[in-house]
Amino acid sequence: MQRVLRSIIGAIVAKGKMSKHKLLRALASIYVSITRCTPSIVLLFLVFYGLPAVLYDSFGIDINGIDTVFFVCITFSIFLGASSSEIIRGAYEAVSKGQFEAGLSVGLSEFQTFIRIILPQMLKFAMPNIGNMVIFMFKEGALCYTIGLRDVLGEAYFLSSKEFNAYSLSMYIALTFIYWPITIILERAFGYFEWKLTPKLSNEELTTKLGEEA
Amino acid sequence: MNIDFDFIVRLFPDVFSYLPITLKIVLYALLVSFPVGVIMALINVKKIKGLSQIVRVYISLIRGTPLILHIYVIYTIGPFFIEKVFKTLHFKKSVYDVDNIVYAIIALSLTTTVSISEAIRAGLLSVDKGQEEAGYSVGLSKLQTFLRIVFPQALVAAFPVIGNTIVELIKGTSLSFLVSVTEITGRAKIVGGVELRYFEAYLTIFFVYIILIGTVELIIKALEKRTGRYRYGGQYAKS
Numbered sequence: 326m327q328r329v330l331r332s333i334i335g336a337i338v339a340k341g342k343m344s345k346h347k348l349l350r351a352l353a354s355i356y357v358s359i360t361r362c363t364p365s366i367v368l369l370f371l372v373f374y375g376l377p378a379v380l381y382d383s384f385g386i387d388i389n390g391i392d393t394v395f396f397v398c399i400t401f402s403i404f405l406g407a408s409s410s411e412i413i414r415g416a417y418e419a420v421s422k423g424q425f426e427a428g429l430s431v432g433l434s435e436f437q438t439f440i441r442i443i444l445p446q447m448l449k450f451a452m453p454n455i456g457n458m459v460i461f462m463f464k465e466g467a468l469c470y471t472i473g474l475r476d477v478l479g480e481a482y483f484l485s486s487k488e489f490n491a492y493s494l495s496m497y498i499a500l501t502f503i504y505w506p507i508t509i510i511l512e513r514a515f516g517y518f519e520w521k522l523t524p525k526l527s528n529e530e531l532t533t534k535l536g537e538e539a
Numbered sequence: 540m541n542i543d544f545d546f547i548v549r550l551f552p553d554v555f556s557y558l559p560i561t562l563k564i565v566l567y568a569l570l571v572s573f574p575v576g577v578i579m580a581l582i583n584v585k586k587i588k589g590l591s592q593i594v595r596v597y598i599s600l601i602r603g604t605p606l607i608l609h610i611y612v613i614y615t616i617g618p619f620f621i622e623k624v625f626k627t628l629h630f631k632k633s634v635y636d637v638d639n640i641v642y643a644i645i646a647l648s649l650t651t652t653v654s655i656s657e658a659i660r661a662g663l664l665s666v667d668k669g670q671e672e673a674g675y676s677v678g679l680s681k682l683q684t685f686l687r688i689v690f691p692q693a694l695v696a697a698f699p700v701i702g703n704t705i706v707e708l709i710k711g712t713s714l715s716f717l718v719s720v721t722e723i724t725g726r727a728k729i730v731g732g733v734e735l736r737y738f739e740a741y742l743t744i745f746f747v748y749i750i751l752i753g754t755v756e757l758i759i760k761a762l763e764k765r766t767g768r769y770r771y772g773g774q775y776a777k778s
Contacts, residue, residue, distance in 0.1 A: 364714075468607055501600070
């Protein structure tokens, strides 16, 4: 799971760059709409069965012995690359252009302006969507048991078939109580981050601000 | 990589003929979940004591667990319930006559109900309170005000989210092969298994899904434009 999460970050960076270049925008939008139109399980199977063959025939790389997690990572990177690019684009557009110019005007370089001024503000706008995405991912992660990865669901299935599926219902209930609390914790955690990132004015600041406006 | 294009061309119409089953699941799931979702949204908005807590726990539970788990749970406990219902109603059918598609529909409508109720709840909250009061002031009853004034506006506001839900639902139907329903994905898995050409089989349904969902998205976009005309009370419709 953590490996999957790590690969998301790579995808975020790549896609963030992509949506800023105007030339690649058409390609990016085709990519986004295609991933939106495909069920994740189909893409998962496609990567799982297709990638080893493609790599072997065109580059001569044999990845037959590789861990299944690898395929899961690739599939979800493809998926989340698309959704995170949309999130980042939205957040980038939400930060006003004046902020960037203000950064440049006080003598920061372009890179510094981006890191110190734009990125923190972008994070604030992107946080709720990133939270949703991670939760969605966490739940979709259960699918990877269908290609034979032993994650929570896979392990549970394995255990229950050892008992000839006699306790499958209790197994499912146990799984519910694994997934449900973790999702709630994730939701709360992202809510907390969002609250932390929202700039808060103290009472004095608020009164002076109101006084200026009046 | 030697992709067998003949196989893809051969498989395409074969898989396409299973499209009605996918659409059937989508249609029935929507028919079940739409009214239930509306009722749940109403319970949540009106804050009916007791019921609204139950609805909130239900929403949190369904949103907190993966779809694949819902499908398995329904597949496990569904037959018991259906058998009991059949016994109490003295039906002559047994559980084994029930098509597996029923379990897929039930499981998918659980998730869809939640998303629809959340969409409609947001839509209902976005309708101005003055609209309701205006309805009462011209002498409409509570039900009439809701059906004729508030609900249509809420539906327009909720439409984009409902469209997304439908797309998600279609994507979700691909999981129903897990309960051995032969729809698009299930068929591709069978044929791919018989001819040992998994990659081509999945490539085919990849295209089928792109065509299917792309069409659905276009329809939704068009409908959104159509319903959006009433969004500003028709004042921009003429210009």
